[in-house]
Amino acid sequence: MIVMKFGGTSVGSAKNIRAVADIIEKKDGRKIIVVSAMAGITDSLSKIAHRIIDLPNSVIKKEANQFIKEIKEKHTSTAKELIQDKRVLMESISKIEELSGKLETVLLGVGYLEDLSPKSMDYILSFGERFSITIISSVLESKDLKAKALTGYEAGIVTDSNFGRAHPIHSILARNIREKINPLLEDDVIPVISGFIAANSDGTITTLGRGGSDYTASLLGRYLKASEVQIWTDVDGILTTDPKIVPEARLIPTLSYIEAVDLAYFGAKVIHSKMIEPAMDVNIPVRIKSTFNPEGRGTLIVSKQEKIEHVIKAVTAQQDVGIVNLKGVGMIETPNISGKLFSLLGGKNINILMISGSSESNLSFVIKKSFIDEAVETISTGFGDNSIRSLEVVEDICIITVVGVGMQGAKGLAAKVFQAVADVDVNIIMIAQGSSEVNISFIVNEGDREKVVKTLHKRFIEDVG
Ligand code: ASP
Ligand code: MG
Numbered sequence: 171m172i173v174m175k176f177g178g179t180s181v182g183s184a185k186n187i188r189a190v191a192d193i194i195e196k197k198d199g200r201k202i203i204v205v206s207a208m209a210g211i212t213d214s215l216s217k218i219a220h221r222i223i224d225l226p227n228s229v230i231k232k233e234a235n236q237f238i239k240e241i242k243e244k245h246t247s248t249a250k251e252l253i254q255d256k257r258v259l260m261e262s263i264s265k266i267e268e269l270s271g272k273l274e275t276v277l278l279g280v281g282y283l284e285d286l287s288p289k290s291m292d293y294i295l296s297f298g299e300r301f302s303i304t305i306i307s308s309v310l311e312s313k314d315l316k317a318k319a320l321t322g323y324e325a326g327i328v329t330d331s332n333f334g335r336a337h338p339i340h341s342i343l344a345r346n347i348r349e350k351i352n353p354l355l356e357d358d359v360i361p362v363i364s365g366f367i368a369a370n371s372d373g374t375i376t377t378l379g380r381g382g383s384d385y386t387a388s389l390l391g392r393y394l395k396a397s398e399v400q401i402w403t404d405v406d407g408i409l410t411t412d413p414k415i416v417p418e419a420r421l422i423p424t425l426s427y428i429e430a431v432d433l434a435y436f437g438a439k440v441i442h443s444k445m446i447e448p449a450m451d452v453n454i455p456v457r458i459k460s461t462f463n464p465e466g467r468g469t470l471i472v473s474k475q476e477k478i479e480h481v482i483k484a485v486t487a488q489q490d491v492g493i494v495n496l497k498g499v500g501m502i503e504t505p506n507i508s509g510k511l512f513s514l515l516g517g518k519n520i521n522i523l524m525i526s527g528s529s530e531s532n533l534s535f536v537i538k539k540s541f542i543d544e545a546v547e548t549i550s551t552g553f554g555d556n557s558i559r560s561l562e563v564v565e566d567i568c569i570i571t572v573v574g575v576g577m578q579g580a581k582g583l584a585a586k587v588f589q590a591v592a593d594v595d596v597n598i599i600m601i602a603q604g605s606s607e608v609n610i611s612f613i614v615n616e617g618d619r620e621k622v623v624k625t626l627h628k629r630f631i632e633d634v635g
Contacts, residue, residue: 171355172197172398175204175365175387179404180461181302182209184251191252191309193402193464200355202394203317203362204387205306207298208244212366212380219294222281230281234274242270245301252305255312262308266301273297288333292367292377296321299364299383307362316359322378322386323369325361326350326393329376335519336368336376338389347393363390384445388456392448399449400457401441407458407469408433408440411485411627415620418632422469422483429483429573430456430471432609435523436571437488446471481576481583482630487619488569491523492542493600496533496549498559507533514552520545523569524602524611534600536569536613567599568619571611572626578607587626588612594625 174197176190194203206212218237225233245266253259276294280286303319310317326347329336354361365383369375378385384401391399406421408430413419425433427450434443440458449456450473459468496507508525511533515522524536537545542563549561577583587610591598600613614622 171200171202171394171396172400173202173204173387173391173394173396174400174402175383176206176306176402176461177383177404178206178209178212180402181205181207181306184248186461187248187252187306187309189461189464190306190402191313193461194310194360195313195315201360202351202355202390202396203306203310203360204365204383204390205299205302205362206365206383207302208248211241211244211298211301212295214241215295215298216291218277219280219286219291222277223284223286225281227282230278234277234281237277238270238274241273241297241301242266245305249305249308252309253312258308258312262304265304269297269300269304289331289374292333292336293375295377296364296367296375299367303362303364307360310360310362316357317362318354318359320350320361320363321369321375322364322367323373323375324350325363325390327368327386327389328371329368329378331370331374331376332519333376335379336370338368338378339371342371343389344393347390351390351394379442379444381442382444384442385448388445388448388454391454392452395452396454398455398457399445400459401445402459402461403440404460404462405440406460406463406466408438408484410483410631411623412487415487415623416627419627420631421467423467425469425471425483426575426608427456427471427473428608429575432571432573433484433486436569436573436609436611437486438484440469480631480634481574481580482572482587482626483574483576484572485623485626485631486571486573487623488523488571489616489619490539491536491567491569492539493534493536493564493567493613494542494545494549495560495562495564496558497562498532510552511535511549514548515545518544518548520548524600524613526600526602536567536600539565564599566616567613568616569611569613570619570622570626571609572630573609575608577610584610587630590625590629591622594621596622 181187249262280290307317307319328339365386367377388399408422409419411419427446431446434441456471520541522535526534596618598612602611
């Protein structure tokens with residue numbers, strides 16, 4: 171059995187969904203399908219939710235109506251273009267109408283109450299995937315395949331109540347997923363499951379975080395013991411760097427799990443960084459392929475750490491991050507500053523991307539820009555007013571990361587990387603090496619990003635052959 175996950179672009183239009191259905195049809199053997207919302211839909215749901223709480227009561231109804239009209243039209247016309255079988259089409263359209271009605275009700279509620287909780291937000295965002303599973307399962311049915319649409323929860327994925335970034339409850343997932351999915355597979359039904367959305371144990375809808383459909387796919391693969399998890403996307407696989415910066419970027423044919431995690435974590439946008447862990451736990455290969463080039467070989471991610479002549483396999487740059495510098499943190503009251511910092515920020519679900527402490531009373535760390543305000547507030551309150559002398563935020567920077575398993579124990583490599591950066595006259599602001607030893611990350615000014623990526627890619631990838 172394999173898991174095939176199709177992302178937003180892959181299901182973004184009638185034409186693309188047709189290509190997806192062909193790929194599914196051609197694949198022999200048991201399979202389960204995971205899909206994202208049609209491209210742009212999750213963003214538009216998020217936007218209308220934020221907009222509607224700021225509108226005067228007199229126009230809420232009109233705005234909600236207009237939005238619903240458009241989203242219903244988009245999904246209905248896609249269904250009509252794809253589904254020949256009249257009965258299947260009518261069923262699909264009536265499901266789209268039912269969902270649209272529910273969505274309109276919640277938008278009005280949120281608008282009039284002026285209250286958009288993370289819980290309501292997850293409920294609103296869930297509609298994108300609920301529309302897409304309806305359409306895609308119907309398209310398969312009209313091809314005379316047996317298919318059934320399921321939400322993440324209906325497929326057995328139960329999470330905690332951390333709305334917006336919910337965590338799966340692993341102890342119940344294994345049994346739950348098998349109980350829901352195995353009977354379908356035994357009947358030769360293809361389950362078409364919504365990525366990204368799940369529910370807590372009360373059945374209230376949660377989401378796994380933006381881009382979380384990949385994670386859904388690997389959780390299902392893990393607990394159903396799939397032989398492979400396939401991520402079908404709009405690029406050929408993982409590349410050596412961003413082709414928008416370096417047109418010479420090439421496809422990486424194989425990566426180890428650890429390299430893939432580091433790459434995803436530090437900015438390669440092809441897969442979600444959380445998706446590797448479940449696959450790695452039980453050693454399931456993850457294959458990334460393009461829906462628009464199904465014959466391409468893609469990128470295969472496996473446990474074996476293949477050493478190739480390229481010590482460095484990829485260079486990434488992550489934007490939208492900032493540094494927080496703490497100076498003069500009271501050493502006597504707070505002997506374990508970084509420990510306390512981790513637990514304060516961890517409590518708010520703020521992920522520290524890099525950390526470096528030059529002395530016990532100085533500490534710098536890097537987080538996503540969107541978390542900076544919350545982090546500053548949490549730290550100011552958490553450490554108390556007197557224990558931090560100054561707290562400084564530096565923006566307009568980016569993280570550059572080089573990844574490659576060959577770096578493990580490669581002497582002098584970091585020096586060579588930093589020398590290459592110095593040679594193009596760029597200042598390194600902060601350095602960190604991951605404990606996995608398969609990446610080196612450092613911070614430079616945002617304005618130097620392209621120059622650094624180009625230089626490192628040229629020296630350590632193109633020039634190596
Ligand atoms: N539709 C969701 C998003 O855009 C989840 C996903 O596509 O993976 O974030
Ligand atoms: Mg998406």
